[in-house]
Structures are given as C-alpha cells and as structure tokens.
Amino acid sequence: MDATILGAAVINGLLLGGSYALVAVGLTLIYGVLHIINFAHGSMLMLAMYGAYFLLMKAKIDPYAAIPLMVAAMFAAGYVLYRGLIGRFSHGKDENILLITLGLSIVLENVALFFFKGDSQTVTVSYSDRMVALGPALVPLPKLVSFVASLVLCAALAWFIARTDTGRAIRAVAKERHGARLVGIDVEKIFAVSYGIGIACLGAAACLLIPSFYVSPSVGHLFVIVAFTIVVLGGMGSFIGALVGSLIIGLTESLSGLFLGEALGQIGISLIFILILLFRPTGIFSK
Amino acid sequence: MNWKIPAALLVVALAYPLVFRGNFAINFGVLVLFFALIGQAWNIAGGFGGQLSFGHAVFFGTGAYCSTILQLKLGWSPWSGLAASAGAGALVGALIAALSFRFGLRGSYFALITLAFAEAFRILTNALEFTGGGVGLLLPLKRSALNFQFAERIGFYYTILALTAISIGIAIWLQRSRFGARLAAIRENEDAARALGIDTFREKVKVMALSGALCALGGTFYAQYYLYIDPAVVFGVDKSVEMLLVSMIGGTGTVYGPLIGSLLLTLVGEYTRAITDAQGLSLIIYGSLLILIIGFLPNGLVDLFKLRWRRKARA
Numbered sequence: 001m002d003a004t005i006l007g008a009a010v011i012n013g014l015l016l017g018g019s020y021a022l023v024a025v026g027l028t029l030i031y032g033v034l035h036i037i038n039f040a041h042g043s044m045l046m047l048a049m050y051g052a053y054f055l056l057m058k059a060k061i062d063p064y065a066a067i068p069l070m071v072a073a074m075f076a077a078g079y080v081l082y083r084g085l086i087g088r089f090s091h092g093k094d095e096n097i098l099l100i101t102l103g104l105s106i107v108l109e110n111v112a113l114f115f116f117k118g119d120s121q122t123v124t125v126s127y128s129d130r131m132v133a134l135g136p137a138l139v140p141l142p143k144l145v146s147f148v149a150s151l152v153l154c155a156a157l158a159w160f161i162a163r164t165d166t167g168r169a170i171r172a173v174a175k176e177r178h179g180a181r182l183v184g185i186d187v188e189k190i191f192a193v194s195y196g197i198g199i200a201c202l203g204a205a206a207c208l209l210i211p212s213f214y215v216s217p218s219v220g221h222l223f224v225i226v227a228f229t230i231v232v233l234g235g236m237g238s239f240i241g242a243l244v245g246s247l248i249i250g251l252t253e254s255l256s257g258l259f260l261g262e263a264l265g266q267i268g269i270s271l272i273f274i275l276i277l278l279f280r281p282t283g284i285f286s287k
Numbered sequence: 288m289n290w291k292i293p294a295a296l297l298v299v300a301l302a303y304p305l306v307f308r309g310n311f312a313i314n315f316g317v318l319v320l321f322f323a324l325i326g327q328a329w330n331i332a333g334g335f336g337g338q339l340s341f342g343h344a345v346f347f348g349t350g351a352y353c354s355t356i357l358q359l360k361l362g363w364s365p366w367s368g369l370a371a372s373a374g375a376g377a378l379v380g381a382l383i384a385a386l387s388f389r390f391g392l393r394g395s396y397f398a399l400i401t402l403a404f405a406e407a408f409r410i411l412t413n414a415l416e417f418t419g420g421g422v423g424l425l426l427p428l429k430r431s432a433l434n435f436q437f438a439e440r441i442g443f444y445y446t447i448l449a450l451t452a453i454s455i456g457i458a459i460w461l462q463r464s465r466f467g468a469r470l471a472a473i474r475e476n477e478d479a480a481r482a483l484g485i486d487t488f489r490e491k492v493k494v495m496a497l498s499g500a501l502c503a504l505g506g507t508f509y510a511q512y513y514l515y516i517d518p519a520v521v522f523g524v525d526k527s528v529e530m531l532l533v534s535m536i537g538g539t540g541t542v543y544g545p546l547i548g549s550l551l552l553t554l555v556g557e558y559t560r561a562i563t564d565a566q567g568l569s570l571i572i573y574g575s576l577l578i579l580i581i582g583f584l585p586n587g588l589v590d591l592f593k594l595r596w597r598r599k600a601r602a
Contacts, residue, residue: 037395089582095339096581098395099535102528103581106574110567118566217567221524225406228399263421264414270407277400278390 007136009258010251015139017250018147022208023223024230024242025154026201029161032237033174033194036094039101041227042220043108044199048074048206049215050112056123056210063125063207064145070203078199082192105220112217120216128211142211149208150243153201158239160197170194174237226253229273235283245284248272292543293459300448304441313440317512319546319553320447325505325526326533326545327454332498333531334539335461337474338384338491339394342401343502343530345383345408346376348522350503351510352412355424360417365435365511372507373500380499384492393477402524409522423517426510435511443512450508451546454501458542470494474540502530536576538587547588551576 023045030038051070055061061069085104090096130141161167172180173190181187213219230249234241249269256268276284300320304313325347332338353375354368363371387400412418430438437443461467469490472480481487510516520526537548552573559569584590 037399085578089578091585094395096585098339098398099531099581100578102531103574103577106528106577107571110570110574113567114565114571225402228402232399261414264410267407267410267414270403270410273403274400274407277392277396277403278386281390281392281396 004136005258009254011134011137011139013251013254014247015143015147015250016254017247018150019143019205019209019213020223020226020230020250021150021243021246022146022153022205023202024227024234024246025150025157025239026198026205027227028231028234028237028239028242029157029201030195030198031231033170034097034191036097037101037228038195038198039098039224040104040108041101041198041202042222042224043105043112044074044078044220045202045206045223046112046215046217046220047077047108048202049210049213049219050116051203052206052210053121053123053215056125063123063210067204067207070207071200072203074203074206075196075200077196079192079196081199082195083188086195087188087191109217109220116217118217120214120219122214123210125211140212142208146208146212149204150246153204154239154243157197157201161239166190166193225273226269229269229276232281233272233276233283235285238283238285241283241285293455296543296546297452300452304444310440313444315553315557317440317444317447318556319549320444320451321505321508321512322529322533322549322553323546324447324451324454324508325502325530326537326549327451327458328498328502328505329530330534330539330541330545331454331458331461331501332380332495334534334541334544335458335467335474336470336491336494336498337540338495339398340401340527341398341524341531342403342405342527343498344522344524344526345401345405346380346499346502347506347509347526347530348405348408348412348516348518349379349499350376350506351516351521352418352424352506353503354507355426355510355516356418358426359424364433365507366433369435369504369507372503376503376506377496377500379503381492381496383499384495388488388491402527405522405524405527409518412518412522418518421518423515423520426514428514436514443508447508450504455542455546457497457501462542466490466493532573532577536573536580536587538589541587541589544587544589547592551588 023041027038027041030036048070051073052063052066055066055069056063081104086097086100089100127141131138132141132144134144161170169180169185169190170193172183172185173187177187180190226249230242230245233248234243234245249272252268252272253265257265260267303316307313328346329340329343333340350372353372354365357363357368357371358365383401383404387397392400413421418424428436430436432442461470469480469485472483472485473487473490477487506521509521533548533552534545535548536551537546538544555572556569559572580587
C-alpha cells in the first residue's frame, strides 16, 4: 500500500469524523440528560440544512454568517417540540419517546418530500471548491473549516455544561432527576432546554455541512445510524467521547472503504456498532 | 374463548375476492393481509414479547433472499423455499436474540442492535455477488400455481390469507397458552418474571425465532408477488418501520391490532395515491397517527372497539 494513499485516506477519514462529530454532540447531550434516543435527529438536521439552503438562495446569507441565526432558530424549534409534543405525549416512558421521535422523523421527512420533491440540491459558494494542501492530501476548505468548528463546538458545549448555572442544572437532572426536583430545579424545563441545545447544535452543523454537501429530504439517513454508533461508542452523554468516537468512525469508514471497496466498506460501521453494543454498551470511556 | 370473531373474520376474508372481483380490489386485499402478516410478526416479538425491534427487516429480507436464491441457484420449488425461509428466519431470529440477550441488552439498546443487524445484512447483500449486489434479483416469470406464481391474483390472495390466518392463530394461542403467559410476565417486569422461576433468556429467544419465521414468510410472499427484490427495499429501515407502524397503530400485544392497523394504513395509502401524485402524503399521515396514538390511545385503535363493547355491556 502506497503511503501517500494511506495518508490521504487517514486525513479524509479524520475530516469525515469532524462532520460526524457536529451531528453526534447534540445527540449525545440529549441522550445523556433525557436518557432517550432521539430518532428525529437526522430529520431535524435535514430541516436545518434546508433552512441554511434557503437562507443562501433566497436571502443571500452566507452559510457561515447564518450560523447564529440557525442555532437560535433550531434551539427554539427543539424547545417547542419538546414542550408541546415529546414531553407531553410520552407519558414519561422512554420507549414512547423513541416511538414519538420516530413518528416525528417520518412526518418531517415526508413533509420535505411533499414540498421539495426527492431531488438533491447543492449550493456553490465562492469557497466551495477551494482546496488546501494538508500533508499528502488536498482537502476542500469547507471540510477543514467544519473539522475545526466541530472541535470548537465540543469545547464550547463542554464549557457550558461545566461552568454555567444552566449547565449545572442540566448535570444535576442527568444524574438524579428526583433529587434535582427536590432542590428546586424545574426538571421539565431543563429537559426542554437540553433538547433545544441538542437540536441547536444541528443548526450549526447544517451551516457547516452545506457548502460541501448536498441536501435532500432523506439526507438525515446518512447521519442517523452513524451518529448513534458514535454516541454509543463514545459513551452516551460524553462530549469528548462523541468527538473521539466520531474520529474513530470517520477513520473506520475511510480505511474500510480503501481496503474492502466502496460497497462492502460500509460494513465496518455496522460491525463496530454491534460489537460495542454487545461488549461495552456504556462506551469505551466508561470505567 | 369467543370463537365468533375469528370465524366471522375468516368467512368475510374468504368471501371477499368472490364479491369484489376486480384486480384493484383483490390487490387491495392482498396488501391488507400482507401488512397484517408482517405487522403480526413484529407484534409477536414487540407486543406479546415486549422486545421493541427497529430492525425486523432483517427477517423479512432473509426470507425474501433465502427462497429466491434457492430457486435461482439450486432450482428449488418456491413452496419448499417458503418452508426453508421460515427456518432461516427462525434461525436468524434465534441467533440475534441469543447474542443480544446473552449480553443483557434491553429496551432501547435492543432496538438499536436490531437496527444494526438489519443494516449489516443490507450492506452484505448489497456487496456480495451471489445475492446479486445492489442490482437485486429478478425471478423469471413462469405463471403456475406449482411455481407460486398464480395466473390469477386470487391465488395470491388465498395464499396470503392462509399465512395471515396462521399468524393470527399464533397470536390467539399466545393469549391462551402458558408460553404467552410467561411472555406477558417478562414484558411487564422481567426481573419479577425471573424471580418466579421463568427462564427469561430462553423464552425471549423462542419468541424472536417465532417472530423471525413469520416475518420471513412475508418476505418470500413479497418476492413471489413482485418477482423482484433488492437490498435497499427488503432490508431497508422503511420495511422495519412499516411493520412497527401497522402494529403500533392497530394495537400492540393484541390479536387483531395488526389487522386493524394494516386495514387503516392500506386504505390511507391507496386513497392518497388516488387523490395526489405528490409523494409522501400517506407517510405524513402514518407518522402523525403514530404520535397521536402514543399520546392518546396507548393501546392502539383496538381500544376504540373495546370502549364501545364496554359501553354496550354496561347498558
């Protein structure tokens, strides 16, 4: 094996992992606090990507400049969805939440299909095709930007959870929801805020992905199983775990594609998912 | 037990294609029974057994590929293929269950691992040569009842009716047998069930094998009805979700829930296809129904019927 090809595959795998991390950090926050599997994560990402797409096409707002707007909009969407639908309809049962978020993803995806048709859309911005030399590989600038941004996002979330009052309340609810209620924390509100923050991450992810990725009603499928794998791998609720897990999965996808070929290469992620669920369902960083 | 309901349903189902003879009507009946079958297969594991699965397509696809490959490569009759695919479905079900339950996976974790297995099977059939890869497999057209390719649609109708009747019979048996009672105990409280001396591991593996076998029968029927299968459809997440929806909307853990769910979903599907060309409308309705039912009718549409009976009984 040529060292340059291998090196390029490693770099591409890490960059791919960066994109996955953008999607997985929100999912791991939602899991860590609410102990629910948010099946609607992929379709919420799709929604955010259409948001970023239309902001660019109709309002001429650059995707990177749209990040604050999309983060705020997605936070509001997540907060309202939890308050109005998920929390109210689930009667406090975890499996119901799984099914409601599944129903939600079916509705969102098909509403998108109904209005936008099945075609995929791509956007071109001035920096879409700019390449940067990175060791043996030439990588597109937007991918490098999203990689760096995923590191920043993880750090920002870790800081928020560790240092702010809301973050402390979130940690308290995640550890012991009854105890948190006893010391006067509004648990339902914290659930909705956590869900909102998890979805807000997708607002940033969408803006960072769209210069180098297409958008279609089913684009979320590409990320959903991968993101679940990452969250379980890194330990549900751990940001560092999600980041490391993303890089491992990105590398696995890139390298198994290189060695096993395009079609069979995808098996790597499923195998990791099955093995980690069987042998270490609490993730690689648990004690 | 009350034999009037199943007997009346059977009479109606037997008479239906004799009354409504058009191709559209018979195809509609086939679809209702087909989704009732795979919904019931899901329901036996997910409802009666309480093991929430997001990857039942793994059994459906196993059945579809098993009988099709046996026909194409070894020249088997599709009828023997049907039996073989039930065996293959049971085997895959037992293996996945034994592996997952041996490692103690429950609830959402079990749902995730079934999803992962379905994905692994999809990718494998998509990549391997003897399964036809991503192009899928095409069954040659040879219309004859011996070949499980009926010249008249009514032949398919009675075949799927027989399979669905078997699945409903199994559901009735589960409600009345000791095996069903053990499953109910596991579903309601697994630790308590174990404390009562129930071998929970064994019972859960058994119910997954049963569910896998029934689901695989649906897969073979699908392959014979459409004469074409490909990995994305038969192992796809959408198939798993369809089975779950049919069962959840009708009523999980009930005998007639999947049939009611299937009737409603097929009606909605055909009606929306008739009024609009736009894709997705029927699924928007299915997804909303799922959310509403979990919110307001946690036992599914079956509850609507029960309420009426209870009111009558009181009057």
